[in-house]
Amino acid sequence: MSLTPCYAAQSATAPLAPYRIQRRAVGPKDVQIAIDYCGVCHTDLHQTRNDWGRANYPVVPGHEIVGKVSALGAEVQHLAIGQTVAVGCFVDSCRTCPSCQAHWEQYCLQGVKATYNSPTQDPGGYTYGGYAKSIVVDQDFVLVMPKGLDSAAAAPLLCAGITTYSPLKHWGIGPGKTVGVIGLGGLGHMGVKLSHALGAKTIMITSSPNKAADALKLGADEVLLSTEAAAMQARANQFDFLLDTIPVPHDFNAYMPLLKVDGTLCIVGAIGPTATLNSGPLIFGRRSVAGSLVGGIQETQEMLDFCGQHNITSEIEIIPISEINHAYERMLKSDVKYRFVIDMSSLS
């Protein structure tokens, strides 16, 4: 039995620190991956600190994983040792429920097996994520990285990328559509890039005038300041879709009148009680408030290939694993443009 170096949280208050975990042996359908980079998602921070009351310690976070195949099970045909692959937010699902049959494993009715903190038969009893030297994953949940993308900058595609790509695709975004991306952080900056690449008119909606220049650089056609009532009023009934990436509870009602009849505001950032719903803008325009969770494996591969074709990656700041606790503190202050990625060679 060999132990894999990783960083783990041992309690809600303990900082992430060096740890050793046992990974399962490589089964016939498994892929062992030597992790090169792992993106740092807000979920990591929430789970390690038990903000949602669901942490099972030790928590080894990380679900934006890029690395190279280091071992293959006997039945794995489509991958090769040394190939650059990726793992996203989940590593298994029931495979038989209507959601799984529809390739929406993220909505598995039996509960998807998350990349970390989910019950498993593996050693430890709960899945361990990507703040580690290696991981073993069923071949059906391993993504193939397209050639040409920088591995570090591509890591956040596995969560921030698919979280924004999936709803844009589901709601039919493309040429002729007008999309508002609300909030410019890890999710929002990917939303701007992807909406623009999909051919939609993309308008960054923010309360921070100092984000305007960045938004335009990232691909936004325009910036709309949500604090300017007249500008908001002038934009009423103009948006087909609003991608709401704000990560904390907020009053989404203020954005609803921007939508055309039948338009949808989709929440992808803030999970939980958010604000009092005003049904008026919904009723008087058949508008919807929806939510969306990452994407299925098939769609995640499609997203990676799309990003490969359009040379889309995340804007990142690479850190050594020893900087992770400091990075969390900076994330709480939105002091990152726009995603931290851990260089896993810094872990030993």
Place this chain on the structure above:
Amino acid sequence: MSLTPCYAAQSATAPLAPYRIQRRAVGPKDVQIAIDYCGVCHTDLHQTRNDWGRANYPVVPGHEIVGKVSALGAEVQHLAIGQTVAVGCFVDSCRTCPSCQAHWEQYCLQGVKATYNSPTQDPGGYTYGGYAKSIVVDQDFVLVMPKGLDSAAAAPLLCAGITTYSPLKHWGIGPGKTVGVIGLGGLGHMGVKLSHALGAKTIMITSSPNKAADALKLGADEVLLSTEAAAMQARANQFDFLLDTIPVPHDFNAYMPLLKVDGTLCIVGAIGPTATLNSGPLIFGRRSVAGSLVGGIQETQEMLDFCGQHNITSEIEIIPISEINHAYERMLKSDVKYRFVIDMSSLS
């Protein structure tokens, strides 16, 4: 100039009382209708009492109007004197905006002209509704009543009927779908009848066990008691669509887990701030909360014809106009099965 007898509210506190209004002269495209019956909608109560702060007194309520053509403008070709016709919630729109072009006059971007309490060039400056002996309406906003339907019982189709029919059709309800109708009042009882007639499995969702027998009689396949946690849990992920007809602020979040992935809860009853939205059930199932407002003229005619084919009308209690204030008090106590309709022959 002749004055039309009607009932009007003169202030937020004054009860509805006899009044005289001047209708506009019958123009070349106009239809004058001698009103036989007018349904009583919760909106009437809200507007006469200025609950929404938008009343323009005198308010003559009534937008579920059935009567007979009593005069025709020179250019009106498709109607005949004596024909039974109807008027619903609005009497004009801009006719040029994208919503009007799509036959969704109810979402007219210039603001639809409501049947009462809307600004107008007509005498009085605001439209006057159907608690009256007659009304004059542009031919394009006059519906044709299908033969065979009881005029009194059909009157509520013009609001309660189309308010439930339109979202059921918009969200593709038909055979193979499972629909939950939440709340069994004026809207809910029409929702049950229409969902059933459209071929969907229709489940009445209510907190009142004593409504179960009625719901089954109206066409519900089953009744689900929202107060029974185990029953609600057992129904999770089973509904394609939830039609939420509850007329007051309420916690709609409790119903969201009933929806399948991509399911929609549509609010048609309670307008305004409702409850704190929990984005969790939305995100973890790509579910939506939506709203819907009556229906366009074309769709309202389609609904009337559908009701004619399926012999669907409302369950009503006919009252003389002199009983209207008492009827309002009973409505506030949900003491009506399920809609009051005024016999306008009682007005002189």
